Amino acid sequence: MTSSQELFDRAKTLMPGGVNSPVRAFGQVGGTPRFMVDAKGPYITDADGREYVDLVCSWGPALLGHSHPDVLAAVHAAVDHGLSFGASTPAESELAMLVKGRVPGVEHLRMVSTGTEATMTAVRLARGYTGRDLIVKFAGCYHGHLDSLLAAAGSGLATLALPGSAGVTAATAAQTLVLPYNDLAAVEAAFAAHGERIAAVITEAAPANMGVVTPGEGFNAGLSRITTAHGALLIFDEVLTGFRTGPAGYWGLTGAEEGWTPDLFTFGKVIGGGLPTAALGGRLDVMDYLAPLGPVYQAGTLSGNPVAMAAGVATLTAATSSVYEIVDARSLELSAALSTALAAEGVDHSVQRAGNLFSVAFGTGAHGVHNYDDAQAQEVFRYAPFFHSMLDSGVYLPPSVFEAWFLSGAHDDAAMNRIFEALPAAAKAAASATS
Ligand SMILES: Cc1ncc(COP(=O)(O)O)c(C=O)c1O
Numbered sequence: 001m002t003s004s005q006e007l008f009d010r011a012k013t014l015m016p017g018g019v020n021s022p023v024r025a026f027g028q029v030g031g032t033p034r035f036m037v038d039a040k041g042p043y044i045t046d047a048d049g050r051e052y053v054d055l056v057c058s059w060g061p062a063l064l065g066h067s068h069p070d071v072l073a074a075v076h077a078a079v080d081h082g083l084s085f086g087a088s089t090p091a092e093s094e095l096a097m098l099v100k101g102r103v104p105g106v107e108h109l110r111m112v113s114t115g116t117e118a119t120m121t122a123v124r125l126a127r128g129y130t131g132r133d134l135i136v137k138f139a140g141c142y143h144g145h146l147d148s149l150l151a152a153a154g155s156g157l158a159t160l161a162l163p164g165s166a167g168v169t170a171a172t173a174a175q176t177l178v179l180p181y182n183d184l185a186a187v188e189a190a191f192a193a194h195g196e197r198i199a200a201v202i203t204e205a206a207p208a209n210m211g212v213v214t215p216g217e218g219f220n221a222g223l224s225r226i227t228t229a230h231g232a233l234l235i236f237d238e239v240l241t242g243f244r245t246g247p248a249g250y251w252g253l254t255g256a257e258e259g260w261t262p263d264l265f266t267f268g269k270v271i272g273g274g275l276p277t278a279a280l281g282g283r284l285d286v287m288d289y290l291a292p293l294g295p296v297y298q299a300g301t302l303s304g305n306p307v308a309m310a311a312g313v314a315t316l317t318a319a320t321s322s323v324y325e326i327v328d329a330r331s332l333e334l335s336a337a338l339s340t341a342l343a344a345e346g347v348d349h350s351v352q353r354a355g356n357l358f359s360v361a362f363g364t365g366a367h368g369v370h371n372y373d374d375a376q377a378q379e380v381f382r383y384a385p386f387f388h389s390m391l392d393s394g395v396y397l398p399p400s401v402f403e404a405w406f407l408s409g410a411h412d413d414a415a416m417n418r419i420f421e422a423l424p425a426a427a428k429a430a431a432s433a434t435s
Pocket residue numbers: 114115116117119142143144145204209237238239240241268269278
């Protein structure tokens with residue numbers, strides 16, 4: 001009996017499934033979730049003292065690696081002045097200025113505590129601003145666990161093979177139109193049929209919750225064009241991609257060059273540097289529709305928490321162009337090595353990429369994954385033996401084939417070599433998997 005097993009057995013008597021977020025439960029890969037007690041740089045250590053190269057990075061926030069000295073120092077300094085004031089602080093504006101400096105389309109910003117709160121508020125704001133009721137989302141895109149966006153939601157729902165969530169009323173579900181990803185014709189058709197009722201289209205800037213999917217050439221630009229033409233808003237969910245795929249997120253790699261800007265952005269993960277902070281921001285006239293200036297209500301006891309703000313400011317300050325260069329280069333190296341190892345064992349696969357984000361899909365061949373149907377049609381059964389082989393070799397991957405792999409600026413040669421050495425055995429395990 002390992003410490004993780006003992007801790008998991010105890011947790012199961014205290015919490016549903018023994019976890020506080022479903023993907024942590026190893027439901028798709030089986031076995032005992034590792035209980036973690038320490039994380040530094042590219043490594044994470046479990047309760048049994050086993051150290052792993054971490055390719056989860058807290059599901060994205062640890063862009064700089066774990067326990068970055070600048071972030072820890074900023075947090076310690078903030079803690080010395082108190083944990084929470086329930087009042088405005090200078091650090092909120094410092095973080096907002098850093099965001100605006102990177103993403104000029106963010107004219108005003110509202111801090112919240114989780115990505116879910118950011119997207120939930122963006123949806124309410126879009127409805128309030130436009131006076132319309134329908135929201136368009138794409139199958140396989142995950143935007144957090146708000147009722148209206150849980151249909152065909154990817155992430156943990158994909159992992160558990162759930163089409164949506166119980167507890168969402170039919171009336172709420174009916175106000176969400178779910179369309180296939182990467183299909184602009186379907187978007188045009190939805191607007192032709194319901195254009196005067198659609199408040200917003202929400203999309204992951206680059207989907208990473210059905211595995212990674214590359215937005216097709218012109219797809220995001222097309223969403224911007226169509227929504228603008230119909231007086232609807234485009235909500236660009238950068239909770240996962242924001243400040244990770246580049247200094248200005250995925251928009252910085254696409255919209256900035258193509259000359260379009262979404263009406264609203266949502267951010268999470270990296271913006272809080274590992275503490276619970278997220279945000280929504282965008283057009284001034286839309287954002288100022290929020291209370292106290294406007295009629296759309298939103299609030300939060302811990303919003304703009306001073307310790308979280310300090311972590312966010314320190315993280316964005318330390319995330320210089322050289323950090324992005326490292327993450328981009330490591331991502332290319334690792335996805336190439338992954339593909340080489342799988343090909344050597346004759347495993348049909350595609351490495352799915354969007355900026356520096358990537359994931360693997362099995363049995364998808366030359367076609368790859370372009371939407372949720374493709375993602376669900378893959379040979380999911382090959383991932384569990386692949387995952388456990390990597391885990392046994394000291395590499396901690398996301399415990400679901402539908403999640404992205406995350407690197408950091410701290411993934412040095414030693415960490416990368418450990419991953420490279422683990423790949424051949426894992427590829428062999430994937431090759432011999434049976435459904
Ligand atoms: C694209 C995207 N949007 C929203 C969310 C929700 O964020 P949170 O888990 O902080 O509520 C997530 C991840 O969880 C995400 O990946």
